[in-house]
Amino acid sequence: MMVDTQIRPSDVTKFPIIAAMLDIPRENFVPSAQAQVAYMDAPISLGEGRELLEARTFAKMLDALDIRVDDEVLILGGNLGYSAAILARMAASVVMVEEDADMARDAEQALAAIEADNAVVLNQPISKGAPKAAPFDVIVIDGAVEHLPEGLVEQLREGGRIAAIFMERSLGAVRVGQIIDGHLAWRFAFNASAPIVPGFTAPTKFQL
Numbered sequence: 001m002m003v004d005t006q007i008r009p010s011d012v013t014k015f016p017i018i019a020a021m022l023d024i025p026r027e028n029f030v031p032s033a034q035a036q037v038a039y040m041d042a043p044i045s046l047g048e049g050r051e052l053l054e055a056r057t058f059a060k061m062l063d064a065l066d067i068r069v070d071d072e073v074l075i076l077g078g079n080l081g082y083s084a085a086i087l088a089r090m091a092a093s094v095v096m097v098e099e100d101a102d103m104a105r106d107a108e109q110a111l112a113a114i115e116a117d118n119a120v121v122l123n124q125p126i127s128k129g130a131p132k133a134a135p136f137d138v139i140v141i142d143g144a145v146e147h148l149p150e151g152l153v154e155q156l157r158e159g160g161r162i163a164a165i166f167m168e169r170s171l172g173a174v175r176v177g178q179i180i181d182g183h184l185a186w187r188f189a190f191n192a193s194a195p196i197v198p199g200f201t202a203p204t205k206f207q208l
Contacts, residue, residue, distance in 0.1 A: 002026070002039040002055055012059045016067065020089035021059065028110050029082035046079055048100065049195050053142065057174070057192045058083060061140065061163045064176045064189040067091055071137040074155065077126045077197040081107030081119075083142045088116035091138070095130045096121045099198060127199025129155045136160060144172055144194040146202035153177075153184050165194050 003021050012018070027038035030052060034044050043051040053061075067073070071091040078084050078096035080103055087094045088111070096119060098104040104123035111119050122130055127149040129139070135157035141164035148164070156162060162177045162184075172193035177186045 002041075006041050006054075006056045007059045010056045010060055012056075012063045014063055016069075016090045017059055017062050017086075020086045021055065023089060024082070024085045024114065026055070026082060028113065029080045029085060029107075031080075043194065046103070050077075050079055050100075050103075051143070051195050052079060052082060053194055054192075057165075057194070058086070060190055060192075061174055062086070062090070064174065065138055065140070065161050065163050067138060072135075073138045073140065074130055074133070074136040075140045075142055076129060076152075077142045078107060078121070079103055079142060081110045081121070083140060084119045084121070085111060085114060085116055087140070088119040092118065094119040095133050095136070097124060097126050097128075097130055098122070099124060099126050125199060126197055127152070131155055138162070141165070141197060141200070143197035143200075145200035146196060147200065149199060153179070156184075158182070163189070165192050167193065167196060 027035040030038050067090045073087050073091045073094045075096040078098050084094050084096040104121050108121045129152050134155035137160050139162040144165040144167040156179050160179045165172045174189040174192050175186045176189050177184045
């Protein structure tokens with residue numbers, strides 16, 4: 001029902017996305033108290049100001065990124081592992097970075113339960129990425145940003161893509177960037193909103 005009423009009506013029709021979302025039990029990647037509402041058409045609170053993105057928003061991000069079977073993917077702020085589970089079905093390998101130790105542990109267990117052997121979880125600062133595992137073909141920021149920390153884009157290889165929800169006050173827009181001739185070029189994809197991922201808030205400007 002989630003796929004038929006939320007994903008397909010949002011013009012997401014790529015078979016790998018549909019197949020992964022049909023295959024992955026979304027209720028396994030939310031707190032047990034939220035399992036009954038895992039498929040609702042709204043963000044799901046994970047506590048501590050974190051949310052599981054709406055299924056339609058995440059699906060449209062994947063559609064805009066054009067995930068390929070040989071892609072090496074980095075997920076920043078993967079929460080309880082749902083995005084990693086989906087991408088593990090679509091790409092060659094997934095590295096998920098989550099700085100909340102409890103979330104990282106639960107994500108690792110949930111991914112192991114579905115035998116996502118090509119996905120690993122790193123418990124470390126989200127904003128640093130995973131430089132030791134770089135370069136990547138795709139970076140997915142699982143939430144919103146106000147700015148991108150220095151050094152993050154350098155973890156993309158030539159031709160690599162990155163997607164994030166950029167927030168300006170209460171308004172958000174998903175943008176997709178691609179490394180072309182060593183430079184990052186951005187394009188607008190669609191409007192969406194989400195909480196800011198830890199480490200991705202804009203630096204405070206000093207004012208007299």
